[in-house]
Amino acid sequence: MITYQKVVWQVPAENQDVVIATLVALGAEGAEQGTDTVTIYQDVNQEGFENQIATYITGLTALAERGLAINSQPISQERLDSTTFENEWKNYYHASRVTNQFTVVPAWEDYQKVQDQEKLIVMDPDQAFGTGTHPTTSLMIQALEAVVRGGEKTIDVGTGSGVLAVAAKHLGVGSVLATDIDEEAVATAQANLALNPVASDVTVIASDLMQDVPQEWSKSELIMANILADVIAPLIPQVMPMLTAGGYFLVSGIYDDVEPAIKQALESHGLTIVQHLNQGTWHAFITKKADDLIND
Secondary structure (H helix, E strand, O other), X not given: OOEEEEEEEEOOHHHHHHHHHHHHHOOOOOOEEOOOEEEEEEEOOOOOXXXXXXXXXXXXXXXXXXXXXXXXXXXXXXXXXXXXXXXXXXXXXXXXXXXXXXEEEXXXXXXXXXXXXXXXXXXXXXXXXXXXXXXXXXXXXXXXXXXXXXXXXXXXXXXXXXXXXXXXXXXXXXXXXXXXXXXXXXXXXXXXXXXXXXXXXXXXXXXXXXXXXXXXXXXXXXXXXXXXXHHHHHHHHHHHHHEEEEEEEEEEEEEHHHHHHHHHHHHHOXXXXXXXXXXXXXEEEEEEEOOOOOOO
């Protein structure tokens, strides 16, 4: 049976974004936001899980030493078996309007559209692969709304729960390839795609970033990645040969401290930043690959 360590920090609402960004940068799969708390769930079967929690505490201590009003020591820690963990998720995970068009709906919740044009993304996050309600996801869906014109050949790198693949299909993109790093993540994405008939034709494969993406997906018109900031830099050179001239690369998962470096990396590889989106301490970029030059 999978067992999790539930770790809770008391964090004022105005400081939660930077705390979550720090925890994610240090390896947390995600975080639950409360009124004045931030909670993570660490798999105790992973080797060195106690050291990982100590790393989180060290990172938050560094924030406190820089003047952020937080207590780096957890206010509680407890073990949860997988059944209890799933119920914990269901207690706080409810339908959430993430953009003007999109609402993310838990699979177990009976939700009725508020408006006819509202687009529903049905999700069962299954452990910590992403609920679809984090600001980085909202930013990426906003980016999709801005660039999708219909029929785009699309790659979703690090698909997680599959939420962005579903959103892209709702907006009318063409064929979609979704990737994630391991087979468990692939299975989670496939299960969520099955909950959304609009995304029934999405292909999901295991791939470390784009290393195992088949060559037939070259000349994609749209590539998107909502992933940990520390793997964005190595991803960019893998994106360039797979993106068609004039194609868009959308990237999210970027927090304040690394935003300048990511911007520089994007531009240094020849991508033009079309739009910089921001929500709290989180950032996303809409970038475009140059059109082919025609020589006289």
